[in-house]
Amino acid sequence: MRATDNHLIIHKPEKQTFGQRFGNRAMTVFFWFIYLYLWRPALFLVAWFFGVQRFSKIMIEQEGYRSLFKLLGIYGGIILLIGLLLESWSLYNLVRFRGKENRRLSGRTVSPDQVAEHFSVDPDSLQHWQQARFLTIHHLPDGSVSGVEVDHSI
Secondary structure: OOOOOOOOHHHOHHHOOHHHHHHHHHHHHHHHHHHHHHHHHHHHHHHHHOOOHHHHHHHHHOOHHHHHHHHHHHHHHHHHHHHHHHHHHHHHHHHHOOOOOOOOOOOOOOOHHHHHHHHOOOHHHHHHHHHOOOEEEEEOOOOOEEEEEEOOOO
């Protein structure tokens, strides 16, 4: 495998189960319908501008503009609430981590022998793999290492 190849599982939809593909597509369609539903008042406004009579009947005769303004107020309030929540979270983090350059805790140091023992591999092989520029590690479903290929051609 070359370093420029990108073989992430996200680029291999054939690796997904039928249920995963179906669920992904169903959620996409569902949220597109919600998105279009939210744009419905604006679409009616554009239709009215171009002379479609249904908009005139709904928005003017039946006073639909009142519900449009009410809906825009609700949307504006939700957007304002989300903005305030994000700003509050930002200020909280600013106060909490002020003066700390590195917020992350450093992990404990482990020896190559401990790594080899954890993955059930030979320590000499592990050292050889750590010095290689490119290698491919194959895993079993339980996460254990099933094989390693060192690519010397690159």
